[in-house]
Amino acid sequence: QKEVEQDPGPLSVPEGAIVSLNCTYSNSAFQYFMWYRQYSRKGPELLMYTYSSGNKEDGRFTAQVDKSSKYISLFIRDSQPSDSATYLCAMSGAGSQGNLIFGKGTKLSVKP
């Protein structure tokens, strides 16, 4: 079993739809949870960061962490064509110092 599992998609939705992206993980030591967005031929950019369990909202984006289920989610409301990208979940434990464990990424396409 890989440490982090993420459905690679691709996922295609119409503009305005609510998108749900998910990752599961096996290492209970993970405390820091991140979502990165990666446009084609670009490096990943940090989208959302959450420490431990709970929700975090930033505009149209909401990140959720459920440590009891080892499950994290990213919701995108009112999706836009500009949201078309690959979304990577990443996580780490205390003192990991740059060693983030990534999912494989979900490729999202938002159709106008």
Add this chain to the structure above:
Amino acid sequence: SAVISQKPSRDICQRGTSLTIQCQVDSQVTMMFWYRQQPGQSLTLIATANQGSEATYESGFVIDKFPISRPNLTFSTLTVSNMSPEDSSIYLCSVEDLAENTGELFFGEGSRLTVL
């Protein structure tokens, strides 16, 4: 946030050759990290480059294959040695967001290598 520049952005290489990737950061950082993103695979940490000491390699990666230099606090290089088609990948340089101190990483644009 940090601005990270990588060169080359892409290259096509012949089997058996070596290529050096450069990474320049716009601020001084203690640690720089090199990741690999193979097609259809997760980003994976290759090694951590510390200024003034040997790089620290993750399991499955060795110095002979991926020698790293770190001559100062803003620059690092990663060499992919004796390349084979399996080394075709995107190689990414990254640094931590020290202002937040949460382990978040900034990434460069990546260097896309194709080995024939």
